[in-house]
Amino acid sequence: MEREVWCEGCGVELQTEDPKRPGYVPPAALERENAICRRCFRIRHYNEVAKVEHDPDEYLSMLREIGDREALVVQVVDLFDFAGSWIPGIQRHIGGNPILILGNKLDLFPKSAKVGRLKEWVYRTAKELGVKPADVVLTSAVKGHRMDEVAEAIERCRRGRDVYVVGTANAGKSTLINRLLKEFGGGEEMITTSPYPGTTLDTIHIPLEDGREIIDMPGIVRKDRISEWVEPDELADVTPKDEIKPKVYQLNDGQTLFFGGLVRMDHVEGERQPFVCYMANSLYIHRTKLEKAEEIWQKHRGELLSPPKDPSSLPPLTRHSFHLKGKQKEDLVISGLGWIAAGKERSRVDLWVPEGITVEIRPSIL
Template structure:
């Protein structure tokens, strides 16, 4: 072995080939310093899969992820795209179809357990299908599930068996969509872990995916999660994620608003009803967040004097690291039921069908848009 080869071996994971590092546990290639003397040396993610049948979630930036996606198009594979129903537009991978080529896409929609109880799942599935098609995604099938609550996972397995056709399976998704939870279920239910992890290297990048062997000699390829900075979860400090992300079914909050009234969602988002007839708005957000109503004319003063305190979290200390607000002016069309979607936070349903002019203030870079109502 040459000196260069020895050097590369020393800094690369023997399981997946990714460059090893000891600085950040949440990034690809992490290894504890005391494990560096093992032979062979493998990253923590590979170690957990190999010894505990458990994958951990790692993240990469968008450029590296797109390089990885670009290599899938030349394979003959089934692509499983995992999205978060609670943050659908924020977690859907834009342009996925052009990267994966003719490979079929199975869309697995996770976190249905967060929906209010009694939802019509057929209606939700039809809504997902319509939204995915509008984003240019051609799906071979759509499965709704909750990996955390073990709801509908048997349908994920059935769909894999029905559509895989003896091919490899690439699992792709953004961060915080529950990808590692689903991968762990697949490892337990669908994989033969007696075989060794194999390396999956892609030309032009040091990023590598982890191959999880299947009994027929094919693999589930677990790819790192892509980081979308347009999601609220990526711009708030980690100390605030517990309040931002719901962990049980959402209890919708209904507010009857007159023109020129404002809702503050904690100290994080401001919602102004600028113009329109009196109507109701329903908030589908984490119930750990405080909501405060006031008159539009008092909104600036109230925020300046009471952010991080009376208005609720984030705290002043947490707000210091969050980008300044950007205003989004939106017009709800008369006769249409629409959601004001705020990526990573949830959505606000305009119920009146009377039309409305709205201003939404959210941290700069966070995706805010109008869509057809989910519910």
């Protein structure tokens, strides 16, 4: 190839030499206007998804380049997986540039959720993480909720500057930009999206009328989320697509819940109380006695208890113990999967998750 051409779908430089490397395109297709790589073509037309190896350090290096520019940083976070979709230490990478937080996937929350309370929760949590946001807007890029408010906030906060849209993989950055382009740019969607983390491979530049740009950055891959370890064809059982229907389990002590073959929760000690599970509606949850848990896990994981179909694809389980105080509702959060609301009574709960996956306890988000 004599000239440099980039895929408009994922931002990677196109090449015709090696079908196994990112950016491959057949030579004839390279001559088309708005060329896209073979991977983007297959995602768009056949809904195929495949893992791509990512270097987190390379993405953080891209992020640090923002600190050398005067720009507005729009951080897109997944409201359903806030901790797992936050960029740790983002304020250290972007200099003194202001941050606008867009809380995406509002449509996944029950309709009874109070948006004002959610927004205050995001503000408070961001400040605890060291960021004082210029503003917070809650939205749903897929449904197009509150897009007028999103566009107004971006325009107000950027003050004539470039806009960098950042976030972890699968937070919905590219879907959000596509929605803005469709509703306010008079054009069609141009950025390839898929349910698998890491679809955008390089920066994508979108010109604005005043000569500035919106730059869609590649999603930063966080390997401490379960969603990064699940095979593409099993992601639908882990990643919510519709409004969550919470599942309530009244558990005595000595009872266990299995979340597919991914996570195990033991109610070790405490009074009978409700455990409310906020996870993908399609995820199979199995209740049993603690004394039988290990036997069932060994016998049925990969079959009754799935995903994963191949248990060897995940790291071994690690136990995390939590003591619920019984003074307020608390959420047991599993990064990349969801959370369990509990805490009506004092109790001890053990969460068994794949080694390296982040778990935490927080005051209830709802």
